[in-house]
Amino acid sequence: MELFSPCSKGHSLADGLWWTVVTLTTVGYGDLSPATPGGRATAVVLMVTSCGVVSFITANIAAFFIEDDKEDDLSHEVRSLHQRLDHIEELLTDRSARPAEESQGDRRRYGKCKQAVATRVSRLAGHSRPAGRVSSHPPGGPGRDTSGIVPRRLID
Template sequence: MEQQSAQERWERRTQRPLLALAVVFAAAYAVPIVYGSAGPSLRSACAWIEWGVWAAFAVDYVVRLVLAEQRWAFVRTHWLDLCAVLLPLIQPLRLLRLVSTLLLVGQRARMASQVQLTTYVAGSVLGLLIFGSLAVLSVERESPEGNIRSLDDALWWSFTTMTTVGYGDHAPTTGLGRLIAVGLMLSGIALLGVVTANIAAWFIERFEKDDVGEREQTEAIRSLTDEVRALRAEVAALRAPALTGGSAPGPPAREETTPVT
């Protein structure tokens, strides 16, 4: 059994706690948006929870960097994690906290060995749909020219945007809202490509298995055909003397010798 490094042990132990914190972050982000009448104390508590979850992921990145055997190689291969950690510090907007935390959660979830591609894609679609709806609702609800006023409108808009259908009955009017729309469009196209590639790979694998089975059957039939031909040749060789009036060759006669006295 291969011995795990300190970094791998840390990642394995912190996988579930960090994903649980991601669920807490989702609740803290959604509550002030869904309940628009939430008081200042509740909004402040949710903001502190959001910062706390982001800080936990930032500490996780720092610890993994310290435990890495080759730190520069770790930074090069985990540059998206680093950008997600630094993003809220550059401009501490709530939307940036959302984006950075989603990136960190996605990176850590993808590292889990038990997470299959289908589960990862389905979780990504559901997460983008929910958080995209909440984000656009938070910036479009108070817009004078906006028509995304409720969570139902936001969910419908997010679904049509991610699937690149775009009915046009709901559309963002603010700069941040349009920026969210661009992100959802690109994410929807990327996830659609992943799903299409996964389905194509499944069909190719099935076809390859069918081809292997057909080749094995063809080889078996060819082998049986060769054996039948060999048996027919032997039978024909045995029947040839009888057809010509002769007899089949028998075993050579033994010579009798008279004992010398």
């Protein structure tokens, strides 16, 4: 309320806008500040531009670290699923050596489990459904094609 004070210097609307921009951009000029309208206009452009540039750089640096963490999590999840699938195939290979003990129900459960793992890997990779055909037969069984369970770019 300095405007109504008897000791007021007679600040203008431009002075008020200058004070607002300096305060909002947290520049906070002290002893030395531009006095001419051209100097103030240049300073305002530089203040606003520098705020935008600094924000842009900071956001890109943060995005780099966040994306790196996502890739690490995805790689770990894919490795874990590969290990589980290898273990399942190993167990089924052992069982296929004893065909009398293997039942049709075991094959169906294996197919469902294998499909669930393939679907999970595919979703992690950003696909809506698994790439390629996933066989419901145990390893070495008829129609075996497990090449499409995990997209090639995740294996390499």
